[in-house]
Amino acid sequence: DIQMTQSPSSLSASVGDRVTITCRASQGVSVDLRWYQQKPGKAPKRLIYAASSLQIGVPSRFSGSGSGTEFTLTISSLQPEDFATYYCLQHNSYPYTFGQGTKLEI
Amino acid sequence: EVQLVESGGGLVKPGGSLRLSCAASGFTFSNYGMNWVRQAPGTGLEWVSSINSHGTYKDYADSVRGRFTSSRDNAKNSLYLQMNSLRAEDTALYYCATGGFDIWGQGTMVTVSS
Numbered sequence: 001d002i003q004m005t006q007s008p009s010s011l012s013a014s015v016g017d018r019v020t021i022t023c024r025a026s027q028g029v030s031v032d033l034r035w036y037q038q039k040p041g042k043a044p045k046r047l048i049y050a051a052s053s054l055q056i057g058v059p060s061r062f063s064g065s066g067s068g069t070e071f072t073l074t075i076s077s078l079q080p081e082d083f084a085t086y087y088c089l090q091h092n093s094y095p096y097t098f099g100q101g102t103k104l105e106i
Numbered sequence: 107e108v109q110l111v112e113s114g115g116g117l118v119k120p121g122g123s124l125r126l127s128c129a130a131s132g133f134t135f136s137n138y139g140m141n142w143v144r145q146a147p148g149t150g151l152e153w154v155s156s157i158n159s160h161g162t163y164k165d166y167a168d169s170v171r172g173r174f175t176s177s178r179d180n181a182k183n184s185l186y187l188q189m190n191s192l193r194a195e196d197t198a199l200y201y202c203a204t205g206g207f208d209i210w211g212q213g214t215m216v217t218v219s220s
Contacts, residue, residue, distance in 0.1 A: 101150045101151070
């Protein structure tokens with residue numbers, strides 16, 4: 001099974017900050033990596049697919065990069081609505097696996 | 107509007123069974139693979155199962171293999187998850203999601219407790 005190690009598990013930041021979240025795969029997943037945002041009581045929302053492609057409707061302050069085993073999600077300038085939990089997901093091979101999540105807090 | 111609506115959750119005793127449903131609308135359901143994902147209270151996301159568009163290929167997480175069965179009825183635009191031999195650790199909010207995990211339902215809660 002492919003393990004996804006996401007870091008940090010939590011992050012304190014302020015409005016306007018630039019933040020980066022990392023996911024490392026235990027083996028290569030090519031660019032079969034997606035990023036999700038989840039707010040309390042809500043379903044996850046897809047932000048990034050194919051490691052670096054921005055989902056339609058998602059603000060351009062979100063960006064993704066990486067391939068193989070190391071991936072990053074960057075938020076260039078945090079907005080109040082960005083405080084949430086973020087997850088990566090590899091869909092290269094079964095069983096699909098999520099990272100443990102990063103809780104982004106003020 | 108593209109929408110997925112789960113139902114069928116509830117309280118069940120250990121060893122019991124439950125069948126979840128996911129009703130799809132606003133897109134051509136029969137063209138898409140589908141997934142089940144769960145989230146135990148206060149924890150992260152766990153992939154449970156995937157099924158292809160025809161229902162001929164299915165895969166499962168090791169934690170549910172042999173106990174859970176995914177199926178679909180394309181004529182009814184519906185996805186199902188039959189859950190047998192339920193355990194306390196199956197307690198979670200269960201989401202259905204499209205094959206690309208781009209559209210998610212609101213989830214249905216399953217609680218396994220005596």
